[in-house]
Amino acid sequence: MEQRLLEQAIGAAGRPVSAEPFGEGRIVRFLVEDGQDRGDWFVDTSRQAVPAETGFVIRDRDGRTIARIWKHPLDPRLPALRTVLDPERLIRIAAAAGSTGEIDGRVLAYRPGRRAVVRLTQHDTHLFVKVVRPGEAEDLAEIHRACRAAGVPAPEVVHWTPAGVVVVRDADGTAGPVAATRMSADDLLDAVDALREQLLRVQTRRIARPSVGTRLAWHLDRLTTALPEREHEIAQLRPALSPHLKRDGQPKAVHGDLHIGQLFFTDGTVSSVIDVDTAGLGDQCDDTAAFIGHATASAVRNEVAGRASDAALLHTLAEVAADRWMQQPHTAALTSLHLIGHAIRAVDRSREAAGLLLDEALDLQRIRRAR
Template sequence: MQEARLLERAIGEAGRLVAVEPFGEGSIARFTVDAGENAGEWFVDTSRQAVPRETGFVVRGTEGLVARIWRHPLDPRLPSLRTAVDPVKLARIAAAAGTSGEIEARVLAYRPGRRAVVRLTQHGVHLFVKVVRPSEAESLVDIHDACRAADVPAPEVVHWSPAGIVVVPDAEGTAGPVAAARTSPDALLDAVDDLRERFLAVDTTRIARASVGTRLEWHLERIAAALPDRRGEVAELLPALAPHVRRIGPPRSVHGDLHIGQLFFTGPRVSSVIDVDTAGLGDPADDAAAFVGHALASAARNAAAGRDGDAAVLEGIAAEAGERWLRDPHATALTSLHLLAHGIRAAERSPEAAHRLVDRARELVRDRVGR
């Protein structure tokens, strides 16, 4: 692939492809180099979008910028990331705040160019550092505050910096996947429905994360490249999905990336919802699709790994959520796209799971989009 050739041109080796995400006019591809002086995670950015300061290699062609390449954590759009994962610098910050002792920094999530979540642990206490573009930090604080004002239990911001840092405490309650194993799908989804209603009341002008429907052709091209023997079946999805991916109705306040892993439960109620970084005005059907798609993708991964009990729990939740929320071709088409997006990420590590996800996406199109 082009990105691998660009990385080899820059550092002398192509690395192992881990993931690709759409970005700007192109994408950002993540590679791992396992050994040697270049060992680590490398990123090849073909978006052609400007950055405040270059932090790695720049590849130019006759028509200008072709790609920029950097090694983690030197993300040019997230300048605070290198501080958030540096235990020495974190210890100095903690000392200035009056605490001492070893700090463990663990990256829990990272979307290159967009955001990262780093868990800091000191004396058994967790704090979560959201690393974002400097221009987005204040907006992230505002959406946390707006959610809490509408009785959406987002974490309280305990510290933030215009350099692109927002710090929140640990979530309260039982983690969603654990609660799911102890609760009936019907009761769990009653709590999620209540949360979704509260999200609609969030007062914000912020724009939610872009709908998966805005990248229809990109997702189809990528899953076809990842599973070339399914290319013909994937191609058949384009005319079936294209008429149904646009939002129906005005934008409403939504989470933007709702799934069971974002939720914590106390009794019959969602007591915490995390990662509201993606929240804002958007399409309520995207939250439904993200939730069902994530449940089905998690079920496929568990089934491929032989964890049939966990897979069955998630399948039950997805089935109930589908009956509640996937009642029109629009929400169903978005869910199919979410499944393909999960399939792209699964293809490298679990081809079996990726094939399962393509099958489920095709089943949804066949059984529901045409209703």
């Protein structure tokens, strides 16, 4: 359907690249490779209002919006995105952060309608621009400040604007995936435990990213659609997981998306933790599940790609973390859901990887595999 809508709007169907649920529908990314309209295009069928239209709008006979179509970077929910990719405005942003000279901007991450991360490079120094919806920037700057005040080594915010821009300094230390090859699993997890203790001291009323446990039906339905041949096994996860998803006890300060890719290490300690955008009051078991799930998913990706030594190292990290932290069915249930989420994202790239991740989720719940 989205291809037909795009072709109706610009006369080219494009090649689908990715799709993400949004509102009542989804936002699908297409690559148009030739002609005057070449570039990345997005078709949004969420039916959710935007502050101002930035592209084509398709409405039904009653005037209700069926879809909106825009070309990157004209995201109607992230109006600052086009600003931070404008070369002249990039110079102004860097100047506001106290830097001058020729500058290069590169999009590192982009979730349409939600957020983007742009890396600015100037004199071999990096700054990172987080682009969010207008009105969210002050909250984002504040959680960075609260983390740093509690001793959590989040990047320093050097500039922010209400339009939806937050500029932070580069992280210090060795990236987590590299550090994992130089530290024992136990030493690395000791450092992560120390970081989690620091997080408990963060003074905030902000709510962390919603727990993966709130979206059981969505995850299972999506995976069933992606792997219909394994419908029977996936169906068994629902009764296995649902009794164990409710948080026990009061919410505590957590990262919200804790994994090895968010961490940097110096002399055996966590010297930087990035993407604290998700931090706030939540369930500590979600951080545990995110860490184990991500390490396992990374191991599976390396395994499928033929990088056996990297896969073994990450499997070991996940197993040691599980032995240390997975002491209750609640944590195991959340970890299974994280693995299912990784499986859903893996399907388009590798059905083998998706199947292996489903196997891991089933094994955690002691559900017999059909194959």
